[in-house]
Amino acid sequence: MSGNRDRAATAALAAFGATAVIHLSALLAGATLLAHVTKPALMPLLAAHALLRGGPPLLVGALLLGCGGDTLLQVGGDTVFLLGMGSFAAGHVCYLLLFARHGSPGGARTYRLAALYAAAWLTVVVLLWPGLDGELRVPVACYSLLLTAMALGATRARLLSGAGGALFLLSDTLLASGLAQWPQAPAPQFWVMLTYIAAQWLLTRGVLLCHGGHRVGTEDVCTEEEAGRSPAGPSTRRGSDQSRTAARASTMPKP
Numbered sequence: 001m002s003g004n005r006d007r008a009a010t011a012a013l014a015a016f017g018a019t020a021v022i023h024l025s026a027l028l029a030g031a032t033l034l035a036h037v038t039k040p041a042l043m044p045l046l047a048a049h050a051l052l053r054g055g056p057p058l059l060v061g062a063l064l065l066g067c068g069g070d071t072l073l074q075v076g077g078d079t080v081f082l083l084g085m086g087s088f089a090a091g092h093v094c095y096l097l098l099f100a101r102h103g104s105p106g107g108a109r110t111y112r113l114a115a116l117y118a119a120a121w122l123t124v125v126v127l128l129w130p131g132l133d134g135e136l137r138v139p140v141a142c143y144s145l146l147l148t149a150m151a152l153g154a155t156r157a158r159l160l161s162g163a164g165g166a167l168f169l170l171s172d173t174l175l176a177s178g179l180a181q182w183p184q185a186p187a188p189q190f191w192v193m194l195t196y197i198a199a200q201w202l203l204t205r206g207v208l209l210c211h212g213g214h215r216v217g218t219e220d221v222c223t224e225e226e227a228g229r230s231p232a233g234p235s236t237r238r239g240s241d242q243s244r245t246a247a248r249a250s251t252m253p254k255p
Helices: 002-029 032-052 057-073 078-102 108-131 134-154 159-179 188-211 224-229 232-251
Strands: none
Touching: 002 032, 002 188, 032 057, 032 188, 057 078, 057 188, 078 134, 078 159, 078 188, 108 134, 108 159, 134 159, 159 188
């Protein structure tokens, strides 16, 4: 049964990768219909992979809420846009809860990163504010604050998660720059989706590693902090210390 789940998880991941390539290619080629069809399929496939790998429900929920946001943002209109943003916001809350559970305790590094992310959030909001429609200014500022908190929380878990949070922040900043009528690079949606897809994959991978849903050989992969907190950790260390003490004693000259 485990072998079947592993094969199904691999198949779901392969389908996610293939759909991502098709979607990004459609954006570059201007194939609007194909892009619209493939976009809502991305996160459910990644969620299926996470579920089959034993990922936590909050991760699956975050990905499915991302699918809701992806779908709603394709409809158009300010009201639907706000609903889509709300779906993404709920997904960020799921991620925040996950990182609170699996992340390491905050320290000096976390405080420095918090100051950096706070400065980035304030700078982006100040720069975007004049170009945003009046009814979008406050919701976008609040949403971006939640997104920034999620990106910061991701840095307390795996390095992969931290990279995913930063890419998610970049993706939504690119999207918001379009709303503010900033000059755009060629094929702007391609860059938004490229960074978004990479972000969701990195976040998923990082959470699976922290959660222990992904296995390498016969050992679960987890953070060093989790390993230190495991019941076997202290006893294993004591056993190792006792072995070293006995070894030293055996080499001492006998009276």
